[in-house]
Amino acid sequence: MLEKIRRLEQAASRLEPTADERTQLVAQTIDYGESFLRRLPDMNAFEAHKGQSKALEQAFGEQPSSMTELLETLDVAVDREGINPASGGHMGYIPGGGIYTSALGDYLADVSNRYSGISFGSPGAVKMEQWLVRWMCELVGFPVTAGGDLTSGGSIANLTAIVTAREIMGVRARDVDSSCVYMTTQVHHCVAKSLRAAGLGDCHQRTVPMDENFHMDVSELEKLILEDRASGLRPWLITASAGTTDTGAVDPIDDIARLADRYDIWLHVDAAYGGFFLLCEEGEKVLRGLDKAHSIVLDPHKGMFLPYGSGAVLTRDVTWLAQAQSYNADYMQDAMAGEGEYSPADLSLELTRPFRGLRFWLPLKLIGLAPFRAALAEKIWLARYFYQQLSNTPGWEMGSFPDLSVVTFRYLPERGDANALNRALIEAIQADGTVFISSTQINGNFVLRLAVLHFRTHVQQVDYLLDFLKTKVRTLCS
Numbered sequence: 001m002l003e004k005i006r007r008l009e010q011a012a013s014r015l016e017p018t019a020d021e022r023t024q025l026v027a028q029t030i031d032y033g034e035s036f037l038r039r040l041p042d043m044n045a046f047e048a049h050k051g052q053s054k055a056l057e058q059a060f061g062e063q064p065s066s067m068t069e070l071l072e073t074l075d076v077a078v079d080r081e082g083i084n085p086a087s088g089g090h091m092g093y094i095p096g097g098g099i100y101t102s103a104l105g106d107y108l109a110d111v112s113n114r115y116s117g118i119s120f121g122s123p124g125a126v127k128m129e130q131w132l133v134r135w136m137c138e139l140v141g142f143p144v145t146a147g148g149d150l151t152s153g154g155s156i157a158n159l160t161a162i163v164t165a166r167e168i169m170g171v172r173a174r175d176v177d178s179s180c181v182y183m184t185t186q187v188h189h190c191v192a193k194s195l196r197a198a199g200l201g202d203c204h205q206r207t208v209p210m211d212e213n214f215h216m217d218v219s220e221l222e223k224l225i226l227e228d229r230a231s232g233l234r235p236w237l238i239t240a241s242a243g244t245t246d247t248g249a250v251d252p253i254d255d256i257a258r259l260a261d262r263y264d265i266w267l268h269v270d271a272a273y274g275g276f277f278l279l280c281e282e283g284e285k286v287l288r289g290l291d292k293a294h295s296i297v298l299d300p301h302k303g304m305f306l307p308y309g310s311g312a313v314l315t316r317d318v319t320w321l322a323q324a325q326s327y328n329a330d331y332m333q334d335a336m337a338g339e340g341e342y343s344p345a346d347l348s349l350e351l352t353r354p355f356r357g358l359r360f361w362l363p364l365k366l367i368g369l370a371p372f373r374a375a376l377a378e379k380i381w382l383a384r385y386f387y388q389q390l391s392n393t394p395g396w397e398m399g400s401f402p403d404l405s406v407v408t409f410r411y412l413p414e415r416g417d418a419n420a421l422n423r424a425l426i427e428a429i430q431a432d433g434t435v436f437i438s439s440t441q442i443n444g445n446f447v448l449r450l451a452v453l454h455f456r457t458h459v460q461q462v463d464y465l466l467d468f469l470k471t472k473v474r475t476l477c478s
């Protein structure tokens, strides 16, 4: 038997590369990263699909492949088509980030593979995450009773918040038919997904009217609440947005919070896109009242420029999250924390999870806060600059003045179909590929949308887009 075990040990030995092999692998990996970053300024923000991912359809064999060959596959099959999220030219949807020092944090977190789910497993990893959560709670103005959890992204963070609201507000399955939820049409679609996943899809979902700049209309909200109460229904959840994905509008959270308080309704604020603008003065002016929410979602992989895989959910009272996720498992008996101390697993749907703190903590410490503040203010001013430049150019119809860093706009041709022309513009931008923007429907019109949030987006990319738009419109209309 021992001989068999030794044979298997030998056969499995490739799982652990030798020190020399590691040196070689790291050098090749770093080389790849460096060559990518060197090429990046000349790379497009968007490349049309050429079917290169087909190269990945190869059976997994028993024998090893060479790193050289695999990096080539990565280059050809993955890194040369579709949207390039590392590019500063990416100004579509909500751009991500990908600061380099985060990648180093992920490397270190993965090498030691610290278990950050429970304090007993790694007091340090858990403390690091708690410290980041505390920092975000202070940023939004929550009291010391607040807490939260680092998630994989905003969608899961929204789901966690909605499940928590359901539990704390005591909405049971039998109550769903008589319960009302309030939001605008501009709320992110993941909220509807979350409601459904949380068994709340059949709640009365009230669509609150908005002002002409897509902010929730608070007096209309109150009207709806009163109507529902009068008909014996129970208003229990308002979902507001601090920066909608579509137009970047920030709902009047302060006023909404007053209603939530008056009528005993849970106020959830989805600040996945906009929340971190609190770090700059320009954003702070717009983002009032977040401290009065019951729960908030932030996306560090947007406003803190981290690579994808970092969201956060915060609640004004940490025990709400804990109560909603409370569990009991005999096999966990050694790991149970003391009274009043919560580990991520006590506050989350996840048990085993990546050590998400290091990719966030390392850049914050290494870089310091000042550059983050500057970059966020720069994004707001770039959006204002774009808005101003195009407003001053005849023919362009601008959407709302940007609350944060999203601008909607379209060209109105003297003759012909505006929707077709703006669709042609988007197609031309994508075919060019140097920069990337997306489009949306506003009041039934095909509208273009600029979202500035990448830390590599500067005046250069915005000017390129302005020139491109003006030139293209001339050829399309001639």
Ligand SMILES: *Cc1c(COP(=O)(O)O)cnc(C)c1O
Pocket (backbone or CB within 6 Å): 094, 152, 153, 154, 155, 156, 158, 188, 190, 241, 243, 244, 245, 270, 271, 272, 273, 299, 311
């Ligand atoms: C991006 C976004 C989400 C979804 O977050 P993911 O991180 O993509 O899962 C939710 N709400 C808003 C306002 C967003 O901008």
